[in-house]
Amino acid sequence: MCGAIRRGQVKQVKSQQYAPSNPAAKTTESSSHRIQVVINQPPPKAKEPQTMAENVRITANAGLANVFDELERLIGLQEAKRTMYEIYALLRMNQEREKHKLRIEKQVYHMVFKGNPGTGKTTVARIVGKICKEMGILSKGHLIEVERADLVGEFIGHTAQKTRDLIKKAMGGILFIDEAYSLARGGEKDFGKEAIDCLTKAMEDQKTEFICILAGYTDEMEEFLQINPGLPSRFPIQIHFHDYNVDDLMRISDLIINEKEYTLSEAARDKLRHQLIRVKNDPFLFNFSNARYVRNMLEQAIRTHAVRTVKVHEPTVEQLMTIKAEDLVF
Ligand SMILES: Nc1ncnc2c1ncn2[C@@H]1O[C@H](COP(=O)(O)OP(=O)(O)OP(=O)(O)O)[C@@H](O)[C@H]1O
Incomplete structure (x- = not known):
């Protein structure tokens, strides 16, 4: 009879036929038979995932894990990496909660990226697009990068038209506004104010169809958010991009x-x-x-x-x- 070997059990096996495959098993020879003693040891544990990408690979799809691989390869950027993983975890848990018909809080993913030039803001924004596409938050995940001159026009009505056109292009993806603080440059009378108003309206009306990321120098962005009190609550995710050493x-x-x-x-x-x-x-x-x-x-x-x-x-x-x-x- 060839039953399974239980731990702690002694079993005789023909030495030519079987070699112990369990490293925890000890063998002693006796004439033509080998005695195999299976020692009481817990089965080897599966390796704990070490990185964000490994974790994602276990719990979600390979496409998303590849995006996290890309994020992880970037040097530094701990705050951005941590925030992206939080967003992923929340979305993932919402998928699970949905299965159990539990309540899901609607999240807003508009963001502010604060930091000096070349600190990785645009690079991370592209990755945000890819993560949101893989998670089904955005349909395309592409990035439209704009600055003041792209949004602000030269006569009344021109700004609203330009801004609306760019928002339309960003639908299903990310609208990334570099040096966003420059929209407040000319105060109340400036057409930049019209661009901000148009943008906030679109963020209300089409809040699930695109993500807006405002980027710029830390001090200027903080001042910009202060003088536009309606903005901070619309941009709940704020990430600092520090200078590299x-x-x-x-x-x-x-x-x-x-x-x-x-x-x-x-x-x-x-x-x-x-x-x-x-x-x-x-x-x-x-x-x-x-x-x-x-x-x-x-x-x-x-x-x-x-x-x-x-x-x-x-x-x-x-x-x-x-x-x-x-x-x-x-
Ligand atoms: N952490 C990083 N690891 C590897 N490459 C990086 C990293 N950060 C930035 N880079 C590279 O540096 C270049 C500039 O980065 P990026 O355009 O994302 O910066 P930025 O903060 O958006 O700059 P700006 O505000 O001037 O637009 C890119 O080519 C990017 O690939």
Whole structure:
């Protein structure tokens, strides 16, 4: 009879026929038979998910997990990552609550992103679109990026028309308004006020059809929200995007350069690090553009590398990939 082996049980098996597959099982030989003792141990535990993406992969679909992978690969941005995971968890729990006919609070997902240039606001906004599409909050999840000049017109009625047209384009996705505080620049009489009014009306009337993200410098955005008291309650999610430190910027440069299938030589890395320390400590440099500064510098280095390498007859893979210190032009 070939019954199942219970834990703590002793079972005789023919040594040629069976080898113990359970690592917790100990065997002792006796002539032609092997005695297998299954020791009382709990079965091995499934590995706990370590990352947001792993968690999402277990509880939701692969498409959504891939978006969280993309978010997780970004350097830093802990506050943005935590908020995105909260939104996901809430939506996911609402799906489960719905199954049990429990009450679901309607959520508003309009957001304010505060931070300096190049701190990842647009990049995260794109990811918000993808998450909301995967979760069924938005039908398309695309991003329409606009600024004051796109919204504000030059004569009465022009602004409302321009703003409505852009909102229409953003339907099913994200309307991302960069430097949104500039809409309040000219005060009550300015057409910027008309754009804000038109926008808030659309957010009321079509609140589930698009998500509006206002972005800009922290101080300016805080002042903008203060002088428009109707706005903060319409934008319940506010995220700070902090400046990157030199280590973050070096990790971002590795990410950017590896994505493009290049590498930085040791000397190039040293040169880049020194330059980042210098510009970050320059008291006369305002508007340091964080990760965008790094991206622009690396794209310039790739062009300089091409001009240097184009002279080489049949360059090797290493030559084609390696950015040297001399390629970084400051
Ligand atoms: N945390 C990060 N990890 C990797 N790359 C990043 C990160 N943050 C920004 N980048 C890269 O830096 C560039 C600029 O980022 P992004 O446009 O998102 O910044 P921003 O805050 O929207 O800037 P701005 O306010 O000037 O529009 C992009 O190419 C983006 O891929």
